[in-house]
Amino acid sequence: MTTAVIVGAQWGDEGKGKMIDYLAQRADMVVRGQGGNNAGHTVVVGDEKYALHLIPSGVLYEETVNIIGNGVVVDPKGFLQEIDGLKARGVKTDRIFISDRAHLIMPYHRVIDALSEEKRGEKKIGTTKKGIGPCYMDKVERTGIRMTDLLEEDFEALMRARIQDKNEIIEKLYGAEKLNEDLIVEEYLGYVERIRPFVRDTGVMVHQGLLEGKKVLLEGAQGTLLDVDYGTYPYVTSSHPISGGFAIGSGIGPNRIGEVIGIAKAYTTRVGSGPFVTELEDAIGEKIRERGHEYGTTTGRPRRCGWFDAVMVSYSARINGMTSLSLMLLDVLSGFDEIKICTGYAYEDQVIRDFPASLKVLAACRPIYETLPGWHEDLSGIRDYDGLPLNARNYIQKIEKTVGIPVKVVSIGPKRSQTIVIDEIF
Numbered sequence: 001m002t003t004a005v006i007v008g009a010q011w012g013d014e015g016k017g018k019m020i021d022y023l024a025q026r027a028d029m030v031v032r033g034q035g036g037n038n039a040g041h042t043v044v045v046g047d048e049k050y051a052l053h054l055i056p057s058g059v060l061y062e063e064t065v066n067i068i069g070n071g072v073v074v075d076p077k078g079f080l081q082e083i084d085g086l087k088a089r090g091v092k093t094d095r096i097f098i099s100d101r102a103h104l105i106m107p108y109h110r111v112i113d114a115l116s117e118e119k120r121g122e123k124k125i126g127t128t129k130k131g132i133g134p135c136y137m138d139k140v141e142r143t144g145i146r147m148t149d150l151l152e153e154d155f156e157a158l159m160r161a162r163i164q165d166k167n168e169i170i171e172k173l174y175g176a177e178k179l180n181e182d183l184i185v186e187e188y189l190g191y192v193e194r195i196r197p198f199v200r201d202t203g204v205m206v207h208q209g210l211l212e213g214k215k216v217l218l219e220g221a222q223g224t225l226l227d228v229d230y231g232t233y234p235y236v237t238s239s240h241p242i243s244g245g246f247a248i249g250s251g252i253g254p255n256r257i258g259e260v261i262g263i264a265k266a267y268t269t270r271v272g273s274g275p276f277v278t279e280l281e282d283a284i285g286e287k288i289r290e291r292g293h294e295y296g297t298t299t300g301r302p303r304r305c306g307w308f309d310a311v312m313v314s315y316s317a318r319i320n321g322m323t324s325l326s327l328m329l330l331d332v333l334s335g336f337d338e339i340k341i342c343t344g345y346a347y348e349d350q351v352i353r354d355f356p357a358s359l360k361v362l363a364a365c366r367p368i369y370e371t372l373p374g375w376h377e378d379l380s381g382i383r384d385y386d387g388l389p390l391n392a393r394n395y396i397q398k399i400e401k402t403v404g405i406p407v408k409v410v411s412i413g414p415k416r417s418q419t420i421v422i423d424e425i426f
């Protein structure tokens with residue numbers, strides 16, 4: 001297969017950045033198709049750690065073309081800061097391209113993101129406050145500004161009209177202070193010439209690449225349970241982080257998507273609000289958080305931790321058409337006498353095995369666990385599947401059986417070398 005989609009099978013932060021970087025050694029192109037700089041993808045090369053937010057995780061290979069597709073929302077300030085940060089570390093940034101159809105995040109998007117969260121009070125989503133939701137709202141409402149607009153003559157007039165409209169909302173709906181129109185215009189006009197060289201019709205580039213037999217990796221951000229249709233709505237992001245999202249967000253036909261690789265942690269984490277059936281608000285959850293360094297890459301917030309939820313990952317497998325799973329951070333689970341897998345939800349007097357739409361139902365669900373013996377060996381230096389402790393292998397097999405998808409990669413550390421490939425996937 002010449003294309004593979006990497007999707008998050010849970011609530012994000014599953015280790016997608018690590019897997020993209022690992023697979024990108026064989027890719028010609030890496031393409032982002034949704035989300036924006038709400039993402040935080042960590043790539044570790046030797047002793048160097050990179051946190052990528054908007055720039056695709058193939059950037060550390062000099063030959064790989066990295067594309068920010070039309071479905072992505074782009075904060076020019078964040079983008080240029082990331083470019084400068086990478087350049088300062090000696091990373092080449094001349095193979096990065098942004099779709100001319102991608103939408104632009106404006107300062108009012110960030111401000112409205114923060115104000116609407118404040119207004120929600122107790123019911124806040126816990127967004128990253130990067131302006132993602134408000135930018136997608138404008139896109140759908142048809143008042144967004146696209147990369148192609150940024151390069152056109154009337155960009156200033158367009159910006160001024162939009163800022164004036166948003167200032168009305170900021171002042172009248174939220175009772176907050178208006179934004180300084182001239183300052184925003186000056187800032188954004190300053191980005192035009194810096195951004196111009198990156199902008200292309202990237203859909204044509206990807207299509208051409210596929211015609212030439214190039215290997216294309218589609219890099220999902222967030223995770224299936226944060227999808228605006230399939231996630232724990234309204235505690236979701238405003239895009240489609242599932243495999244189908246790429247048919248829209250990267251400009252290639254759905255029939256071009258080959259492998260669908262689900263990235264799942266060997267346990268579960270979540271940042272932000274919303275129900276979490278297997279959450280552990282106890283010493284076990286704390287131990288997982290500390291062992292896994294579970295603090296957000298983008299916001300630094302502590303991540304909520306819990307056992308592996310096979311109901312949720314089975315749902316993800318179905319929604320994405322997953323062809324395999326990569327099981328990440330298995331090393332973090334060393335040191336437990338027992339490990340649990342949630343195989344069903346108890347709801348009133350029923351057992352639910354399909355992820356429910358209703359958050360009221362989900363919040364009332366209690367996990368039905370199967371308990372497996374744990375292991376105490378350090379996994380981080382193991383390089384082949386047979387070298388894993390028997391109980392770790394049994395745990396992997398239990399996941400495969402419950403989710404119904406083969407685990408083809410096991411990750412036992414953040415580095416490229418800490419990757420056990422059971423069966424080649426790309």
Ligand code: GDP
Pocket residue numbers: 008012013014015016017018039040041042043044292297328329330331332411412413414
């Ligand atoms: P992403 O958003 O899906 O790319 O994931 P993040 O980068 O936000 O979070 C995953 C974290 O786990 C990062 O700090 C990675 O360096 C780290 N990581 C990835 N794979 C492994 C692994 O197998 N073991 C351990 N211990 N850490 C890992």
Ligand code: IMO
Pocket residue numbers: 008011012013014038039040041125126127128129130131132133220221222223226235236237238271272273297
């Ligand atoms: P990566 O790509 C984990 C969560 C936020 C919040 C919700 C909505 O690193 O896996 P938003 O700012 O998108 O409107 O926030 O989505 N969220 C993520 N959680 N990983 C991410 O990205 C996330 N991107 C957004 O915490 O709950």
Ligand code: MG
Pocket residue numbers: 012013014039040041042297
């Ligand atoms: Mg992340």
